[in-house]
Amino acid sequence: DQQVKQNSPSLSVQEGRISILNCDYTNSMFDYFLWYKKYPAEGPTFLISISSIKDKNEDGRFTVFLNKSAKHLSLHIVPSQPGDSAVYFCAGNTGGFKTIFGAGTRLFVKA
Amino acid sequence: GAVVSQHPSRVICKSGTSVKIECRSLDFQATTMFWYRQFPKQSLMLMATSNEGSKATYEQGVEKDKFLINHASLTLSTLTVTSAHPEDSSFYICSAGSSTSYEQYFGPGTRLTVT
Numbered sequence: 001d002q003q004v005k006q007n008s009p010s011l012s013v014q015e016g017r018i019s020i021l022n023c024d025y026t027n028s029m030f031d032y033f034l035w036y037k038k039y040p041a042e043g044p045t046f047l048i049s050i051s052s053i054k055d056k057n058e059d060g061r062f063t064v065f066l067n068k069s070a071k072h073l074s075l076h077i078v079p080s081q082p083g084d085s086a087v088y089f090c091a092g093n094t095g096g097f098k099t100i101f102g103a104g105t106r107l108f109v110k111a
Numbered sequence: 112g113a114v115v116s117q118h119p120s121r122v123i124c125k126s127g128t129s130v131k132i133e134c135r136s137l138d139f140q141a142t143t144m145f146w147y148r149q150f151p152k153q154s155l156m157l158m159a160t161s162n163e164g165s166k167a168t169y170e171q172g173v174e175k176d177k178f179l180i181n182h183a184s185l186t187l188s189t190l191t192v193t194s195a196h197p198e199d200s201s202f203y204i205c206s207a208g209s210s211t212s213y214e215q216y217f218g219p220g221t222r223l224t225v226t
Contacts, residue, residue: 009152032213043115043204043217044155089155093213099145103154 003027004092006102013109019077021105023090026071030092034099035064035075038087047088048075080109113139115207117218124195124225131191132221134205141207144188145215146180148201155204161188195225 005024013019025033031052036044050057050064050073057064063076077084090102114137124130134144143162147155159175161167161182169175177199179191192199202222206215 004154034213036217041120041220041222043117043206043219045217046214049213098157098160099213099215100157101155103152 002103003030003100004090004102006088006090006105008105009103010106010108013080013107015082015109015111016079019075019080019084019107019109021075021077021088021090021107023073023075023102024071025073025090025092027092027094027100028071029094030100031095032093033064033066033073034091034093035062036089036091036101038089038104044089077107080107082109082111085109113137113141113207113216115139115141115205115216115218117203117205117221119221120219121222122224124223126196126225127194129191129193130195130223131189132203132205132223134188134190134207134218136186136207136216139207139216140185141188142185143208144182145206145208146178146188146190147204147206149204149220150201158190192223195223197225199223200225 034049035047037047038044048062066073087104089104091099093099116135118133146158158173159167159169167180182188204220206217208215
């Protein structure tokens with residue numbers, strides 16, 4: 001049962017433009033969502049999170065939007081930079097220690 | 112964020128041998144450590160959760176006798192893949208968590224290849 005789904009395996013964006021990475025979830029018990037960024041042969045690093053009681057959280061170039069009724073969240077990166085090229089994982093947490101990850105979306109930012 | 116290291120970063124072993132992977136939390140007291148494996152182009156799959164000083168909790172479908180996890184201290188957890196087979200070849204990643212945050216701090220991962 002895939003509780004967290006990232007349906008786009010890859011996304012290509014021009015430098016300076018906006019990158020929008022999408023994530024859908026099925027578990028309505030998630031009360032916290034996180035985005036992680038991963039470079040090849042490295043572990044994921046935490047990027048940004050959002051509580052289920054919020055609909056937006058912004059940190060510099062990164063903004064996460066949450067639509068609870070649609071069980072959908074998205075990560076916006078603007079402006080996109082070549083160094084943003086990586087795999088982005090969406091994850092949900094039910095308040096315990098267990099975090100469920102999506103399959104990831106590979107972002108390519110072209111110079 | 113906290114620094115988590117893994118050793119070795121890459122290991123090749125013969126089928127039937129055992130391999131130990133270490134995960135160290137260098138600047139953070141990790142009450143909980145997680146072990147994941149990642150297949151190519153797939154998500155991080157949680158294998159087990161270990162709390163310091165107690166037995167690990169394994170996810171459904173993960174053989175606890177094959178993947179031995181020890182979390183003897185707040186800074187060290189080990190994963191031993193016993194009697195490894197080629198299908199165990201994967202990227203194994205550990206992470207450290209705390210009771211005060213949802214964030215996890217990931218190690219750089221270990222690429223295991225079983226020949």
